[in-house]
Each structure stands twice: as structure tokens, then as C-alpha cells.
Amino acid sequence: FFFRFAAVYVSQKISKSRWRPVSHSSLQQADIFATGSWDNEDNKISFWSIGSHGSSGVEDGFEGDPQLLCEHKHDGDVLDLQFLDQDRIVTASSTGAVTIFRHHQNSQTISVSQQWARAHRYPSDNAPCTGVVCSSPEIVTVGEDGRIIVFRADQEGVIRVIDNADSSTIHAVTYLRTTEILTVNSIGQLKLWDLRQQSNSPSQILSLSGDRVPLHCVDRHPNQQHIVATGGQDGMLCVWDVRQGSTPFSLMEAHSAEMWEVHFHPTNPDHLFTCSEDGSLLHWETSSQSDIPSFLQGGRNSSMTSRSAMAPAGGNQSLINAWLSGDSSKGRLETTHMLPSQTLSVNSLDVLGQCLVCGTDGEAIFVNRQVPV
Amino acid sequence: MEEVDVEPAVTNIPAASSGTHLGFAWGPGDILVYETLYKASGKCTGSGDIHEVRKDEDIYSPILRKLFNESHHIFVGLQTIREDLPSKNKKPQFVSISKNYRSVIRACMEELQQVVSILLAIELIWNLCEVLFIDAAPAGSLLLHLLDWVRLHKADVDEKAREVLQSESPAEHRDYWDVVVSYVLQGRLEEARQMLVKQATLQPAARKMYKQMDTLNISPGGTQTLTEFDVKWRHWHEEVDRCLQDNSFASNKHLELICKILVGDEDTLLEHKDLLSTWYHFLVTRLLFCHPTVKPTELHYYAQSCLTMFLDSRSVPEPLDSILLAAFEFDIHQVIKDCSIALNNWWFVAHLTDLLDHCKLLQSHNLHFGSNLREFLLLEYASGLFTHHSLWQLAVDYFDHCPEFGRVYLELQIERVPLDTERKALKVLRICEQRQMSEQVRSICKIMAMRALRNNRLGSALSWSIRAKDAAFATLISERFLQDYCARGTFSDLDLIDNLGPAMLLSDRLTFLGKYREFHKLYGEKRFREASKLLLSLMTAKIAPRSFWMTLLTDALPLLEQKEVSHHIQLIYSRLNCLCVSISHLDNVVHCSLHFSAYL
Numbered sequence: 001f002f003f004r005f006a007a008v009y010v011s012q013k014i015s016k017s018r019w020r021p022v023s024h025s026s027l028q029q030a031d032i033f034a035t036g037s038w039d040n041e042d043n044k045i046s047f048w049s050i051g052s053h054g055s056s057g058v059e060d061g062f063e064g065d066p067q068l069l070c071e072h073k074h075d076g077d078v079l080d081l082q083f084l085d086q087d088r089i090v091t092a093s094s095t096g097a098v099t100i101f102r103h104h105q106n107s108q109t110i111s112v113s114q115q116w117a118r119a120h121r122y123p124s125d126n127a128p129c130t131g132v133v134c135s136s137p138e139i140v141t142v143g144e145d146g147r148i149i150v151f152r153a154d155q156e157g158v159i160r161v162i163d164n165a166d167s168s169t170i171h172a173v174t175y176l177r178t179t180e181i182l183t184v185n186s187i188g189q190l191k192l193w194d195l196r197q198q199s200n201s202p203s204q205i206l207s208l209s210g211d212r213v214p215l216h217c218v219d220r221h222p223n224q225q226h227i228v229a230t231g232g233q234d235g236m237l238c239v240w241d242v243r244q245g246s247t248p249f250s251l252m253e254a255h256s257a258e259m260w261e262v263h264f265h266p267t268n269p270d271h272l273f274t275c276s277e278d279g280s281l282l283h284w285e286t287s288s289q290s291d292i293p294s295f296l297q298g299g300r301n302s303s304m305t306s307r308s309a310m311a312p313a314g315g316n317q318s319l320i321n322a323w324l325s326g327d328s329s330k331g332r333l334e335t336t337h338m339l340p341s342q343t344l345s346v347n348s349l350d351v352l353g354q355c356l357v358c359g360t361d362g363e364a365i366f367v368n369r370q371v372p373v
Numbered sequence: 374m375e376e377v378d379v380e381p382a383v384t385n386i387p388a389a390s391s392g393t394h395l396g397f398a399w400g401p402g403d404i405l406v407y408e409t410l411y412k413a414s415g416k417c418t419g420s421g422d423i424h425e426v427r428k429d430e431d432i433y434s435p436i437l438r439k440l441f442n443e444s445h446h447i448f449v450g451l452q453t454i455r456e457d458l459p460s461k462n463k464k465p466q467f468v469s470i471s472k473n474y475r476s477v478i479r480a481c482m483e484e485l486q487q488v489v490s491i492l493l494a495i496e497l498i499w500n501l502c503e504v505l506f507i508d509a510a511p512a513g514s515l516l517l518h519l520l521d522w523v524r525l526h527k528a529d530v531d532e533k534a535r536e537v538l539q540s541e542s543p544a545e546h547r548d549y550w551d552v553v554v555s556y557v558l559q560g561r562l563e564e565a566r567q568m569l570v571k572q573a574t575l576q577p578a579a580r581k582m583y584k585q586m587d588t589l590n591i592s593p594g595g596t597q598t599l600t601e602f603d604v605k606w607r608h609w610h611e612e613v614d615r616c617l618q619d620n621s622f623a624s625n626k627h628l629e630l631i632c633k634i635l636v637g638d639e640d641t642l643l644e645h646k647d648l649l650s651t652w653y654h655f656l657v658t659r660l661l662f663c664h665p666t667v668k669p670t671e672l673h674y675y676a677q678s679c680l681t682m683f684l685d686s687r688s689v690p691e692p693l694d695s696i697l698l699a700a701f702e703f704d705i706h707q708v709i710k711d712c713s714i715a716l717n718n719w720w721f722v723a724h725l726t727d728l729l730d731h732c733k734l735l736q737s738h739n740l741h742f743g744s745n746l747r748e749f750l751l752l753e754y755a756s757g758l759f760t761h762h763s764l765w766q767l768a769v770d771y772f773d774h775c776p777e778f779g780r781v782y783l784e785l786q787i788e789r790v791p792l793d794t795e796r797k798a799l800k801v802l803r804i805c806e807q808r809q810m811s812e813q814v815r816s817i818c819k820i821m822a823m824r825a826l827r828n829n830r831l832g833s834a835l836s837w838s839i840r841a842k843d844a845a846f847a848t849l850i851s852e853r854f855l856q857d858y859c860a861r862g863t864f865s866d867l868d869l870i871d872n873l874g875p876a877m878l879l880s881d882r883l884t885f886l887g888k889y890r891e892f893h894k895l896y897g898e899k900r901f902r903e904a905s906k907l908l909l910s911l912m913t914a915k916i917a918p919r920s921f922w923m924t925l926l927t928d929a930l931p932l933l934e935q936k937e938v939s940h941h942i943q944l945i946y947s948r949l950n951c952l953c954v955s956i957s958h959l960d961n962v963v964h965c966s967l968h969f970s971a972y973l
Contacts, residue, residue, distance in 0.1 A: 009442055011435040013763055015796075039763045039797065077794060094794045122828040128794045144795055146830060167866035168832025169795055186795070186836040187869060205868060212876050214836060233799075257803050277803055341450070344766060345800065361766055361800075363442045 005340065006065045006367045012037035012044060014359025016081040018089070019352040030355040032069070034089050034103075035365065036078025038347075043078060045091060045110070046071035047103050050355070050367055066357075066367055072101060072110035080132045080172075084153060088113060090139055092129035096120040098141050100153055114153065120145045131172040133181070142170035142183055148193065162200045166191070171216045176242070177225060184215035184230055192242060206240060209247050217261045222269050231259030235276055237284075254282060254335075260347050268373045273338075273356070275346035281338045281358055283371070339366065386424050403427045403760070436484050438764070443477045444724055445767045451731060452774045464507075467732050471503040474724060494693050495721050497526055498712065501700050502725060505669065506734055512668040513599050516660055520560050523657045527650070530555045534568070544571040550627050555648050557634050558658045562586040565631075581621055582628050585613050585635060603666050610636065637662030643682060652683035653697055669703070676701035705734060709746065723754035723771075748775045752782055759786045769804055780808070787813055792820065795833075802840065815841045822846050826853065832869045835876070835883075844880040851882035855889075855921060864890060881916045892928070905932050 015038035022028045031050055037043045048066040076095035084090050084100060091099050098120075100113040120129040120143030127145035134140070137153040146166040150159040168186040176182050176192060180203075183191050188211070191202035214233045221227035226243045235255030238248040255276035265271040272284040339346070344361035351357075356368045386395070386406055396409040406424045410416075451470050454463065478496045482489065504510060504518040530552065537546040549568070556565035566586055588609055597605075613636045616622065622629040633641040642649070642658060649655045656679040660667050667675065676698055684690065690698075692715040699707035712722045729735055730747040755771035758764045768786070772779035787805060792798040798821050805813040818841030825833035831850055838846040857865050864870055870890045877887040888911055895904035908929055911917055917925060 009439040011438040011442075013766075041762055077796070079794065079796065125828065127828070128796075130796075144830070144833070145828070146832070164866075166832060167830065167869045168836050169830070185832070187832055187872065188874075189868070189872060191868075202868075205872070207872055207874070210875060212836070212839065212872070212874050257807075258799060277800065341446075343446070362446065363438060 004368060004370055005338075006050075006369075007364050008066050009364050010035075010046075010068075011363055013039050013361045013363055014347060014365060015078050016348045017350055017357045017359040017365065018081050018083055018348075019350045019355065019357060020086065021083055022352065030352040033066075033350065033357050033367075034081060034083070035359055036074065036081045036091060038077035038079070038094075043074045043076065044071045045074050045078060045081070045089065045101060047108075047110070048365070050369065066365055070103070070108045070110055072112075074099075077128070079128055079130050082132050082134050084134050084139070085136050088153070090132050090134055090153075092132040092141055092143075094126075094128040096126045096129050096143065096145075098129055098132065098139070098149075098151065100139075114156075116151065116158065119143075119149055119151075119158070120147055130170060131183075133173050133175055135175055135178065140173055140175075140181055142173045144169045146170060146185075148173070148181075148183065150195065160195070162193070165193070165200065165202070171214065172218050174218050174220055174228075176220060176228070182218055182220070182228060182242075184218045184232075186214035188212040188215055188232065190215065190218070190228070190230060190240065190242075204242065206242065206247070208238070208251075216258055219262050219264055221264050222266050229262045229264065229272065231255075231262045231274055231276075233258050235259050235278065237262065237272075237274060255280060257345075260345070261349055263349060263351055265351055265373055267353070271351075271373050273349055273351055275349045275358060277345040279339075279343045279345060279360070281346050281349060283336050283338050285334045285336075285373075338368065384426060386426070400425075400760075436481055439484070440477060440481045441720070441758070441764055441767060443480075444474060444720070445770060447473050447477070448724060448727065448774075449770050451728065454731070464509075464732075467728065468503065468508050471499070471507050471728060474728070475499055475503070491716065493526070495716070498693075498696055498700070498708070499721070499725060500525065501697060502705075502708065502729070505672075505700055505703065506705060506729060507732055510669070512666050513602065515669055515672075516657075516665050516667060519657045520661065523654050524559050524561070527555075527559065527654060530559065534564075537568075543568075551648060553627070554631065554634070554645060557631055558642075558645065558648060558654070560658075560661050562589060581616070582631065585609075585616065585632070588612075589635070599666055606665055634658075635662060639682070646683065649683075652680045652694070655679050655683050673698070673702040705729060706736075706746070709750075713750070719750060719754035719757060723750040726750050745777075748777055748779075751775050752778060756782065756786070759789075765790055766800075773808075783808070784810055784813060788816060792817065795821065815843060817841075818843060819846060822850075826850065831866050835869065839876050839879060842879065847876075847880040848882040851880065851886040852918075854886055855882075855918070859924060864893075882918065885911065885916045885918070885921075896931075901932060905929075908932070 014035050016034075016036040018034050019030045020032040020034065022030060032047060033050075034045060034047050036045050047069040049069050050066050074091060074093065075097065076093035078091050079094055080092035082090050087105070088100050088102050091101065093099065095117075096119055097115055097117050099115040102111050102113040104111065118126070119141060120127045122145055127143050127147075129141050129143040131142045132139060134153075137155075138159075139151040139153060141149050141151070142165075143149075146164055146168065148162040148165045148170070150161075152159055166183065166185050166189075170183045170185050173181055173183045179194065179196050181193050181195065183193065183202075185191070188207050190206040192204040192206075194203045197203065213236075215230050216232050218228060218230045221229075226241055227249075228240045228242055230238045230240065230248075231254065232238075235253070235257055237252045237254040237259065239250045239252075240248045254274055255278050257277035259274050259276045262272065262274045265273070270286045273282065274284070275281045338356070339358075343364065346358050346360050349356060349358040351371065351373075354369060354371050354373060356371045358366050360366070393408045394411045395406050397404050397406045404426045406426055407422070447470060454466060475496055478492055478499070482492045482496070485492070500522050504515075504522055508518065510518045533548050533555070534552045537543050537549050537552050540546045543549060549571075553565050553568045556562070556568065566583055569582065589606075613632060617629070617632050617636055622632050630641065634645075637659060639659070642655060646655075649658065653676075656676055659679060660675060664671075664675070680690065680694060680698060692711060696708055696711045696715070699711060709722050709726055712725075713719070716722070726735065726747050727750075730745075735746060751771050752775055755768040755775075758768035758771070765786070769783060772783040772786075775782070787801060787810070790797075790801055792801065798817060802814060802817055805811075805817065818837045822834045822837035822841075822843070825831075825837060826849070831853060834850050835847065837843075838850060854864065854866070854870065867890075870886060871894075873883065873887045877884050888907065892904055892907045892911065895901075895907060908925065912922075912925060
């Protein structure tokens with residue numbers, strides 16, 4: 001089988017790409033995504049459309065080629081980007097600024113809706129803001145200065161700051177529950193923060209036993225809120241159960257360089273996607289019959305190589321045994337490379353329904369509209 | 374080294390006032406220029422500005438960025454073609470790669486609003502090189518390829534034809550005959566025939582013309598050998614000539630003209646310079662109707678004479694003309710040299726030379742400075758990329774495939790990449806680590822660690838030291854922690870110290886820090902026996918820094934009040950004796966030892 005990817009070269013290194021959310025009630029497919037660039041003298045955020053399915057106005061050339069709708073200058077590298085709602089995105093900048101941009105669909109223009117200019121900073125210098133997560137109207141950001149900041153859209157000041165939340169750089173943040181967030185840092189720790197508490201300490205700290213490998217990305221299972229996946233400098237995929245113990249559930253060799261992003265599929269969480277500095281994008285699929293996907297069924301120190309696509313095995317092997325034995329031929333985890341050939345670093349990916357978008361340091365955006373989920 | 378064939382370009386520096394002296398310094402891709410006085414001392418009344426003169430504007434164009442990125446992808450793919458395949462299997466691959474490069478060029482041309490003649494020229498040259506060198510078409514198919522080449526670069530005929538056909542009465546359109554003649558000149562006889570059909574009134578004469586056109590085969594097909602084809606072609610040629618001689622088309626000057634073209638009459642061809650528009654079109658047309666079995670080695674005779682005939686005495690050959698001529702002469706080196714001079718950017722010569730080198734078409738003589746031509750050009754191109762704030766990442770792969778000097782170039786250049794964010798530093802580090810450039814790894818980590826330390830981000834600083842396995846820096850960081858503790862009485866950044874893990878072993882000082890914190894924790898949990906045991910081991914293991922001995926002794930004091938640890942305290946006391954002996958000049962320690970003895 002062959003993955004149909006539409007590729008477009010965009011003359012800017014893409015640091016982030018995110019689908020615009022679609023409402024669950026409508027049967028709408030993903031059609032618009034936003035990207036942010038980095039390492040340019042003039043960085044940009046851009047909105048793109050892949051056109052709705054079955055549209056009659058399909059032009060010459062590859063169906064589904066992304067079309068640029070509009071773009072706007074961005075001060076500093078776009079280190080993270082999230083949709084706040086249908087019309088607004090929040091960006092984290094290398095200048096330490098947090099900015100809300102509004103996409104005006106009728107005129108296809110973009111305007112700055114709100115900005116906190118030096119949200120993250122050092123006493124005498126800028127500190128890059130490295131991650132942002134939002135649950136409208138609340139926005140939480142983290143940065144190289146080790147701060148966690150809580151904002152509300154449409155409120156000017158800052159709602160809450162946790163100074164020195166971390167003595168090292170916080171690379172990413174995600175919501176665990178509506179009042180709890182998770183951060184990952186460059187000394188390999190996962191920290192849970194309960195925003196209802198006034199204390200400036202995390203409610204829990206988890207880390208790998210062994211080397212303190214920096215963690216770069218984190219994502220929470222869409223249905224089971226205690227299950228979390230992380231990726232870091234050594235390219236390993238770790239899955240954690242934050243209720244149990246302080247070390248990961250399972251470890252899998254995934255990439256040969258930094259893993260930049262990990263995403264559970266939002267509606268089909270038997271599928272997981274990771275992308276890396278080594279230029280690959282992996283699709284992890286479990287074919288377990290039970291409610292809990294096999295890669296969540298435990299197994300410490302099992303490393304499964306994931307370079308080749310493995311056929312799912314039949315048979316009645318207990319899944320836990322398969323994990324602990326580390327025997328990939330008995331495993332029911334299938335991993336495939338999605339991109340047709342090696343590229344420069346894949347910095348970001350997002351998946352919605354059957355659509356996947358990713359951006360690379362080779363200044364290309366890839367879109368796949370037929371992800372087998 | 375030969376002399377420069379062209380005058381160097383002059384760049385005016387508008388901001389500098391005229392008549393002043395200019396000083397300058399070379400940079401990797403630019404020159405810094407400043408006003409100065411050419412005297413030993415004195416005050417310069419100049420503006421005090423520094424001007425940056427950039428050599429290459431192309432790499433800053435967004436459209437050409439796509440060219441650089443896409444061609445990088447093709448380049449890397451080319452380098453990984455297996456060497457051990459027999460060359461007959463590789464040729465189609467090389468041709469395909471050549472076509473890929475050309476399609477990238479054409480894609481760029483389509484995007485640019487105005488026609489960029491330089492891209493057109495590049496594609497024209499590359500296409501010819503592909504036909505002559507890479508595909509290496511033999512006599513027979515050579516002509517077919519050349520016809521394709523000319524047709525690709527003379528697209529205006531189709532536009533005109535469309536206009537004519539869409540008009541009310543095509544046969545009376547003013548461009549009608551121009552279109553027919555152009556088709557004939559390009560060897561597109563079927564299309565010429567279809568246009569002629571519109572000339573209903575000329576049925577009788579035209580029918581004969583059709584017959585002549587029909588029977589012309591342009592090149593041997595199927596099992597026909599070159600000789601067989603040649604015989605048939607000569608026969609045809611004689612027929613057409615006979616038609617001319619017996620005035621078959623005298624009634625219609627247009628058809629007679631076409632007949633003269635078919636017979637290859639030079640004067641007639643030259644009368645239509647405006648339709649041919651270039652000497653190389655003239656060349657190919659002439660070959661088509663006079664020497665269709667031309668051999669590659671014979672090309673340059675015809676090329677030279679066609680160029681001379683086509684250009685009248687007033688016009689001078691342009692750089693493009695001499696490049697094409699050199700190609701027809703199969704002088705690859707001359708083509709590369711002329712292109713290097715004529716073009717602003719190394720992109721074209723670097724990629725083309727690399728491809729030709731893979732086809733084993735370049736002689737391997739070395740240049741004066743050690744590397745061969747391919748490597749020299751790639752190094753120049755990649756060095757140019759490295760000066761770009763964003764395209765430096767592409768350059769890495771090019772350096773990787775320059776076996777002689779690539780690594781050295783990369784080592785020198787990679788340290789100059791500005792590291793504004795941790796994310797960028799991580800990417801640069803990954804490049805260095807993958808190539809075992811350990812010195813650069815250490816240097817980059819040290820820069821980042823120092824920066825973190827200055828901003829009081831001790832955890833980040835430690836993270837960088839761990840990455841570089843930099844024991845000295847880890848020691849420095851530990852000293853900071855210990856100083857902080859001495860100053861404030863508590864530890865900062867407990868989340869870090871409590872979770873050092875195996876990183877603790879990176880340096881003695883760091884180990885001490887971790888263990889010392891552990892001592893405090895044990896004491897806090899009232900596990901005094903273990904605490905004192907730990908304290909003792911810290912003192913005996915000689916990893917405690919000298920400056921800290923005082924603090925350790927002070928920490929030991931409260932333990933003396935705990936009954937269960939008297940044995941340990943005795944040991945501490947005896948240890949203390951040793952300490953006193955070795956640092957007896959420290960009054961404080963002596964004073965402290967008196968305290969101890971009071972307890973025992």
C-alpha cells in the first residue's frame with residue numbers, strides 16, 4: 001500500500017503545524033491548518049486549506065495540495081502553536097512573547113488580537129517561550145526560564161505565575177484534567193501541577209530511572225486521563241501511568257534522534273504518531289482486542305525496534321508476556337514509516353480524522369488525507 | 374591559472390562619500406567596508422558606519438529557496454545510488470535524476486511572475502548537457518533528442534498556432550504561414566500538414582506537398598540500421614529536390630518555400646532568422662534536412678559554422694553562445710568554467726558537475742589546492758548556503774559528500790551558527806554528534822551552559838554539562854549550589870539535586886552535592902545513624918571540597934547530641950585529628966576541635 005502525501009515547498013522551515021478543530025457534532029472533515037516558521041529573519045504564521053472533500057473545484061495538480069489562505073509576520077521563532085477556538089491561535093515565541101492571532105475568514109486576513117510581550121524572560125535578557133496549551137479562555141505557557149504562566153484570553157494581565165517552577169528548561173505542557181497540567185523538562189522529569197493549589201511546587205514528580213534524558217514532548221490519552229506518552233532526546237517513546245509509580249510503564253525505541261512531538265489520535269487512540277529530528281514520522285498502531293491498547297498494558301525495559309512494519313500476529317499470547325519478553329514478532333504493535341523518503345527533521349505533526357499534516361526543516365509541508373485509522 | 378575573461382563587476386557603496394578611503398574585511402559570504410584614512414594617525418571625518426556588501430542575492434529569494442530545498446533532496450538521493458551497479462543500469466537512473474533537476478528549475482520558472490532569463494538559460498544548458506553527455510545519444514537518435522530540445526525552448530509556436538486556429542478564417546490569418554513554416558523548421562511535419570489542410574484552394578499542389586512530408590522519416594525506427602535509414606533518406610531528399618527543379622510548386626511561393634526548407638537550402642533557412650530566432654535552432658533544422666545521421670563527434674563542425682552564419686558581422690557571441698558551443702564540442706570542463714563565470718550563484722555548476730561526476734564523465738585531474746573539480750564546486754556552493762540564516766542545514770549534507778575537505782569546512786562553519794534558542798542549539802548539536810565532532814559538541818554545550826548559568830538556570834546548565842560529559846563544568850555548577858547553600862542555609866532547586874540520578878557521577882563535586890543533600894534528608898527524617906554514617910563517608914572519601922570542611926563539621930555538631938551515634942562521632946573525632954594535622958593553620962578548625970573534645 002502507498003501513502004498518498006501531498007507535498008508543497010513553502011520557502012520557510014516549519015516548526016509547528018496544527019489542524020483547526022472541527023466540531024464533533026458536524027461531520028466536517030479537517031480542512032484548514034495553521035503553521036508557524038522558525039529560523040527566518042522574518043518568521044510567519046500561515047493558514048492553509050486543503051479544500052473540502054468531494055469539492056468540484058479541484059484544480060490541476062495533486063488533489064489536496066495545500067493552498068495558502070493568508071499569512072502574518074511573527075516576531076521570533078514560532079516555538080509552539082495551538083488553536084484557541086475556530087478563529088484564534090496562540091503562539092509561543094522565541095522572544096518570550098505569547099500572542100493571540102485572529103484569522104478573519106471572510107477577508108482571509110490575520111490580525112494580532114492580544115499579546116503579552118515579555119511573558120517569559122530573564123532579568124536581563126529574553127527567554128524563549130517553549131510551549132503553550134489552551135482550554136479556552138485559559139492559556140498556560142512554559143519557557144526556558146522555568147516559569148509556568150496562566151493567562152486568560154481577553155484579560156490583559158497575567159492570571160498566575162509560578163516562578164522557578166523548574167530549574168531547567170520546560171519543553172512542553174499539556175492538560176491532564178481541567179485543573180491539572182503536566183510539564184516535561186530538560187532533566188527528564190514529568191511534573192504534575194494542580195492549578196487549584198496555591199503552592200508553587202508540583203504535586204508529583206515522575207522520572208525515568210537511569211539517565212536524565214531531556215524530554216521534549218508529552219501527550220495525554222484522549223479517553224484515559226492517567227495515561228501519558230512522552231518523547232525526548234534519545235528518541236524513545238515512553239508511556240506512563242501517572243497514578244501508579246514514578247517510572248514509565250513501557251519504553252520503546254522509536255527514533256535515532258530527538259523526538260519532537262507525540263500525538264494520540266484524538267478519536268481513535270489505538271493509534272499514536274511520533275516525529276523526529278531524524279527525519280521520520282512513525283505511525284504506531286495496536287491491534288489489540290481489549291479495551292486497553294497493547295502499548296499501555298505494561299512492560300518495563302522492553303525495547304521494541306520499530307523500523308519495519310510488523311504484521312499483527314494472531315494467536316492467544318498474553319499481551320503482557322509479549323511486552324516483557326520484548327519479542328517483537330509476538331507483539332501486536334505495528335509501526336510504519338509514513339513519509340516516503342528520508343527528509344530533514346520533521347518538527348511537528350497533527351492528526352485529525354483521517355488527515356495528517358506535518359512540517360519539516362526541508363521547508364516542506366506534507367498532508368495525507370487517507371491515514372489508515 | 375588562466376586570466377579572468379571578463380571585467381570584474383563594480384559595486385558602488387552609496388553611503389560612503391566619494392573620495393574617501395575604504396578599509397575592508399572579508400567575511401564568509403560578504404565584505405565589511407568602512408571609511409578610513411590612509412594615514413598612520415588622525416581623525417577620520419567619515420560617517421563611522423560599517424557597510425555590509427553581500428555577494429549573492431539569489432539565496433534570499435523565496436522562490437529560489439524552493440529550488441535549493443528540492444534540489445538538496447535530489448542531491449542526497451543521487452549520492453546514495455549504489456556504486457556497484459553496472460553502468461548500463463545506472464544510466465537510466467542518471468537521466469531520470471537529470472530530468473528531476475530540470476523539472477525543479479521549470480517549476481521555479483512557472484512560479485516567478487516575470488520571465489527570468491537566467492533560469493531559462495540554465496535549463497537550456499542543462500537539457501543539452503543531458504542529451505549530449507548523460508544520455509549520450511548516438512547518431513540517429515541524437516537528432517531526435519536535439520529536436521526535442523529545440524522544441525521545448527521554442528514554445529511560442531504553439532501559442533501562435535492556437536491563435537490562428539481559433540480565428541474565423543485560419544488560412545487567411547496573417548501568422549498562418551509563419552506557423553506552418555515554424556512547424557516545418559522544427560520538424561513537426563504532421564502538425565504542419567494539419568495546418569496546410571486549411572488551404573482548401575491549394576488542393577492539387579498541396580497534395581503533392583503532403584506526400585513529400587509524409588514520406589520523410591526523421592530517424593531510423595524499429596529494426597532499421599543507420600545505413601538503411603541513410604539510403605532511404607537520400608532517396609527522399611533527391612525526390613524533394615526534383616520537385617523543386619521541375620517547378621512543381623512554382624504556382625505557390627509559400628509551398629515552394631517549404632520545399633526549399635525541406636531540401637535544406639541554407640539561404641532559405643537564413644532568410645527566416647526571425648522564425649528561428651537562435652543559431653542553435655538554425656543548427657538543428659539544418660541537421661534535420663541536411664545531415665540527419667550526424668554523429669556526436671561531428672556536431673561541433675556544424676555548430677561553429679551555423680553560429681558564424683547566423684550572427685551577422687555586427688553582433689557578438691554572448692556567454693550563452695560560447696557555453697553551448699563548448700557543449701557541442703564535448704568540452705565539459707569549458708562548459709563548467711564558462712558557467713561558473715557567467716552565473717552569480719554556484720547552484721547550477723555544483724549540481725551539474727556532481728551529476729556528471731557520478732556518470733564518470735569528468736577527468737579526475739586535481740586542482741591546485743588538492744580537491745577535485747566536483748568537490749571544489751560543492752564546497753563553494755555549500756559555503757554560500759552556510760551564510761544564510763536558514764539554509765545552513767542543507768549545506769551539512771553537501772559537506773558530508775565532499776570526502777577531502779567537507780569535514781573541515783563543516784567544523785569551521787558549524788561553530789558560527791548563532792544559537793538563539795535551546796531548540797536550535799539541540800539541532801546543531803545533533804549534527805555534530807552524528808559526525809563525532811566532539812570538540813564542537815563540547816564548545817557548544819559550554820556556551821549554552823554558561824548562558825544558563827548567567828541566567829541562574831542551574832538545571833539547564835547541568836543538563837548541558839551532562840550532554841557534553843563535561844566534568845569541569847558540572848563541578849562549576851555544583852560549586853554554585855554549594856555557595857548558595859552556604860549563603861542562605863538552604864538548597865535551591867531541590868527538584869534538581871534530589872533527582873540527579875546517575876548524572877551525579879559526572880564529577881566528584883556533583884557527587885558530593887548529591888550525597889550532602891541526601892545527608893540533610895536523612896537528618897530531616899531523623900535517621901541519625903544513617904545520616905552520621907553518610908557524613909563520615911563524605912569526610913573520609915576526600916570528595917568534600919576544602920572550603921566545605923567547616924560546614925561539614927558544623928553539621929556534625931548536632932549529631933553529637935544523639936546518643937546512638939557515639940561510635941561514629943569517635944570516628945569523626947579521629948578523622949578530625951587528621952584534618953587538624955593537615956590544615957593546622959586554620960584557626961577555626963582548631964577552635965571547632967575543642968568543641969568536639971568537650972563533648973567526648
